[in-house]
Amino acid sequence: MLHKKKDVDETLKLAKAVGLDVVECVFQSGKENQKSFFGTGKLNSISAEFEMKNPTHPWYGVDLVLVHTNASPIQIVELNKILKLECWDRVRLLLNLFTTQANSVEAKLQVKLAKLNADKTIMREYANIQNRGERLGWGAGGKHALESNMKIIDREISTLLKKKSRREKSERERRKHRIKNGIKSIGLVGYTNAGKSSLFQNMAGKPVLIQNQLFSTLETTIGRMQKSPRILMVDTIGFVDNLPTILLDAFKSTIKESISCDLILLVVDISDSKKEFKRKLQTTLTELESHKENFNLNLIQPVLTKCDLVNEKKVLSFSEALLNYNLKEPIITSSVSNHGIELLREVILTKLFQKPKTVSILPPTENNHISQLAIISHLHELGYIISETKIDTRGEIQVTMWVDDVALIRYAAKSNNQLKI
16 A cells, blocks of 8 residues: 555555455655656656565565555556556545445445546546557557447436436425424434444434444435434434545435434544544534535534443543534433433433423313323324323323424314313
8 A cells, every 4th residue: 555644544444344455555755746646766666566576575466556545537547557556546445345335226326426437537537648649558448448438437427317316306305294294303423433323223223234344334324213202313424534525426415314404413433542533523523514504503412422432531531622612512322331322312302392391181072072092192193202190180181292392283273172282
């Protein structure tokens, strides 16, 4: 792996998630070369060593070079030409990871679209080389084949964009329907592998893929929060530092799904080092800031996860550090030990519904003959009932519940005065 920066831990994790074995990291300081990323002298030296390697050399059998950057098309083409090996930058590495992780139709469509757009930029650079009269490098297919392939890619991109547009329209209609019916929603956002899916499964009770690796979740998953009124939780792709624009564009609608909610849970992994904690938090906040037209920053509720892996001193230190970003006081949780889960649920309910409502259900009369059990059954559909108390003297039943005001008032108006708020 080639890199200009010393901190390559995340790229190594991405490579491992794809199934690649990195045998060695080669570092060069100095200014980035606009044409080849590394200096040509360094690259020629690496190329010569590849040509002379024998079975005892650590590079023997290496067939791929990773570059720790989001390289430009001209840099990728130049690296391929000089090293005479296939070269991936972070864009290609992430695309290959996304390809292996994509399971739903939505995720596969978005990944394929991003991959085609990335391939198109490389092919366009090869076309530019042809026009300059240079000899084509690694992976070239001749002028006729190149033009033909670019037309095929353009057609595929056009077809996928139409499918993507239809899916986005369908999602917008579903959101409108949920809002019209008084259904609240909570979006889970945060850095990749922060614990969003574990928190989602714990609170919604809906099985999702949970793996201790980057980008185990690519598609949007929606489930109803347990012990609550009609509240939907939305889990989707996590952020990553310096995510390529081509991938951001592909997953824009997926990210929008999680931030176009009534409340946003900003999930942060507290088991990281302080340096990593700050880096990942800053990356997430920067990405959220870029989408601020879709939501209100005041809707963010920070949630620190994986507290079962750290001591109280670290919890306190990280909680204080979080307040420096002008965020609300965080809720400390663990999806393993269930610490803080009920507190988080109560905070969510309070933010969305202010406080529980108490209603009285009067017994049926000659004119109002709806049974109290039928009314209670309907209230269960509207919200989450905390308690039921029967008042024997009047035959009245008092119900305390979390419920949307508008939905409750609308139902009370249809109850023939049997339901008193």
